[in-house]
Amino acid sequence: MANQIYVGVDLGGTSIKVGLCDENGQLLHKYEGPTLSEEGAEAVLDRIADYCRKAVEEAGYAWEQVAGVGAGIAGFLNIREGIVELSANLGWRDVPVKKSLEEKLGKTVKIDNDANVAALGEAWGGAGKGISNLICYTLGTGVGGGIILNGRIYQGFKGMAGELGHMSVVPDIEAIQCSCGQFGCLETVSSATGIIRMAKNAVERGEHTSLALLPKITAKDVFEAASAHDETAQRIVSRAAYYLGRSMAHLAAMLNPERFIVGGGVSHAGELLFVPVRETFDKYAPAPLKADVDIVPATLGNDAGCIGAAGLNLF
Known part of the structure; x- marks a missing residue:
């Protein structure tokens, strides 16, 4: 079992997918639940935090083993500040995802465009390894x-x-x-x-x-x-x-x-x-x-x- 794990969130308009990976890009465990974006950004961010914790618990890891959390989101992002400036899929505008999730999870959080993280996934653990x-x-x-x-x-x-x-x-x-x-x-x-x-x-x-x-x-x-x-x-x-x-x-x-x-x-x-x-x-x-x-x-x-x-x- 890996000593440290990395949590990845694929945030879509319909569902939220959470994956746990080791340092080599091997997918260790997956968890998925509904987005329910109509409930508003704060509710979705609460849901992401809940899904992340559930995924780690289900896989038998301690939260202290999480080395970082990342999220892929469709839309126009201020990646450096961790802000979703506009996401049509979610109905979001100027949502400080990084700041909010770091407060909820107590971990470093990074965000990027969904297509960028898919490319990184293939580079890290897929066809581009x-x-x-x-x-x-x-x-x-x-x-x-x-x-x-x-x-x-x-x-x-x-x-x-x-x-x-x-x-x-x-x-x-x-x-x-x-x-x-x-x-x-x-x-x-x-x-x-x-x-x-x-x-x-x-x-x-x-x-x-x-x-x-x-x-x-x-x-x-x-x-x-x-x-x-x-x-x-x-x-x-x-x-x-x-x-x-x-x-x-x-x-x-x-x-x-x-x-x-x-x-x-x-x-x-x-x-x-x-x-x-x-x-x-x-x-x-x-x-x-x-x-x-x-x-x-x-x-x-x-x-x-x-x-x-x-x-x-x-x-």
Whole structure:
């Protein structure tokens, strides 16, 4: 049994996940409970403190063995001060999470963006273990990301680095407006939302595709249709993969990572997605910057957030 443990909190709009990790990033125990954000920020922070203590107790550790607590939160954060400036998921504005949880738990608390801590989780105990320079994509409803440079999360000027989904990669003639207000963002083509949009547009244009027979199209449906040699679905997957690979080539030129890790629901498409992504990356990345660089799926799944949050006090 570990002498010291690190507690990580993955705070979502629906649920709060708490993970206990040892110093090597191994997940020792998990606890999960509802967020109930409608009860207000203070009630949620009380709930987080309660869940942390319950997780430690359930795992058979003493509270004195906790070396630090970290929390991953979606939204705009003042990471250095530990304040959630705005979180639409939680309905929070200017909530001093660090100060409040330190008072409730009697431990050092650090916070970071949910995508950053997921990247740190993969770097510490997942697909990036042992690699100091990597970039992690999360392909879900949107496209999130995190950048690890020299073994540490790269946060940028205001702690907002790693917004990979908002790189402009689609040319103007093909670009549509993103939820961020700009045009041509990666998120518009390589997220589940973007893939579904392209599929619906194809059906509305009257293209001959099995997707037209479905009452509601999901990204999984598109990948399954592509596997079954549906030409429309194959074209959509190819487009999503192409721009994802192009974005990686841009990042390779700027940051020279050793590995790209891709997680989130869309990554479950497997080699149907990864093969064309790798081909595009190989085509567009400068030769010296693509040598020995690999593109791999994430391995931690939904545990990446709480594992990475636990690591905030080590990295």
